[in-house]
Amino acid sequence: MLSEISVSINESVKNTDNGAVRPMSSPYLKYAKEYLITPEIGYYSMDVPSGEELKTGFQTANSSLGIIFCLGGSSVFTISKNGLTYEYTLRQGECSIAYMPYAAGISAIDSRKRYRAVNMFIVPLRVRNHSFGHPMAESFLQEITRTAKDSIFLTKGNITKDILKILQELISTKASGFSYRNLDISRLYELVMLTVESLNTKKQFRQKNILQPEDINLILNAGRLITENLSNPPTLVSLAKSAGLNLFKLKNGFKEVFGTTVNGFITDKRMEKAKVMLESGDYSVSNIAWDLGYTNVSHFIELFRRQYGMTPGKLLSEQRSRSVSKLISSARQSII
Structure with missing residues (x-):
């Protein structure tokens, strides 16, 4: 079965009365398991069974930074912006960081294997306030906030043991409703810092100018x-x-x-x-x-x-x- 789903990151969440952000009803969430989404940081885990040829369209916002951890299977991401196209594959044991303001794209999951992943979305300007003790992560988050809106940033690396431990902790216990959970929030911040540092993003950072x-x-x-x-x-x-x-x-x-x-x-x-x-x-x-x-x-x-x-x-x-x-x-x- 081939599933064609078009999702806008901006449209897939909405504010609640207490200021938190929660997913709206969307067929995309059919494969989302544990999740926690706040105005500055959040995650949801994906679990797609083998044989399900899921192809997902997405539209990025102007300030969010995306991190994807592939725990099983693989997927191909195709990003289009200003008439140019970029493509990369994420396989089991790999993670990626992407900053692509106002870009459109498609993620296609390899149906031959069960696909499991954890997707994170953060607002760098806000998360920087929690980067004390992680100078490399702080520097990277600061650099990202200065990136021109006609540029993109993509890099990927391997999931370390420390990162995997937090990921397993996050998805082992189901979130109760959509309320904030202090344990989840603190671990999410730690996950971001460890990921940036493990990828040595400070040295790898390159602003890719999208030229007309x-x-x-x-x-x-x-x-x-x-x-x-x-x-x-x-x-x-x-x-x-x-x-x-x-x-x-x-x-x-x-x-x-x-x-x-x-x-x-x-x-x-x-x-x-x-x-x-x-x-x-x-x-x-x-x-x-x-x-x-x-x-x-x-x-x-x-x-x-x-x-x-x-x-x-x-x-x-x-x-x-x-x-x-x-x-x-x-x-x-x-x-x-």
């Missing part, structure tokens, strides 16, 4: 502006203004389009031009450095050596030797 075609053209134009002004390249602020981009898209867009930072791009283009000038044999090393905007010739020499594995002086010397050899060879041919 017009953004790419603007970034390419910014690259052209730099190339045309290598001796005196524009500052980041002036470049962003000239190209019609904000600083976030300029910085992250350069990494996506050119594979390097703005400063890295400037250095690469300067070294490329320096190599061409050296190979012509018409310029001295110091003249090339000054022409490219380097007031410290030694700094220019070191950058060139890092780029090409030799100093510009050596390249110039080899080029001039080759030129002399060609002249001598040409002269001999004309005499013969």
Whole structure:
């Protein structure tokens, strides 16, 4: 049997009179077992029997961070945003963290095996207040709150023994109604901190900029502006203004389009031009450095050596030797 269910995270819960949040009636909850949902943090466990080909559509909110722990089976997540699509598979023993504001997606469960998972939703800005003693988690949650709304963040890793212990504790006892349970809440906070730290998210964190075609053209134009002004390249602020981009898209867009930072791009283009000038044999090393905007010739020499594995002086010397050899060879041919 194939179940097609479309669920919006925003629509699947509602506020109660006491301010708590509880699930609304939805066919999606057919497979939800134990759960606890509050305005800032919550979870529900999924248990889908084998043979049930569940395909679930979802729409994310603007501030929630999702964590999924796969305890059995596997599922494939396909996320669509601004015309681009991202896909990843979550298998037994793995967990994932995702921040995807205003994105749509589909999760498809592999029907060949029983699928068991625990899904968590947290509001990073609120949960940060409980991160005392977990500096890495606090730093990550702070970073997430600053992520641009046109970006996504995805990472996954393995479920540790400490994490598994809390998960088993959470799903072993059924929640009584939809009331707050202090044990659950405190363990949920601990679960978030342990998950962030186990995935070493501080180091893995990458903001994936979702570029529109017009953004790419603007970034390419910014690259052209730099190339045309290598001796005196524009500052980041002036470049962003000239190209019609904000600083976030300029910085992250350069990494996506050119594979390097703005400063890295400037250095690469300067070294490329320096190599061409050296190979012509018409310029001295110091003249090339000054022409490219380097007031410290030694700094220019070191950058060139890092780029090409030799100093510009050596390249110039080899080029001039080759030129002399060609002249001598040409002269001999004309005499013969």
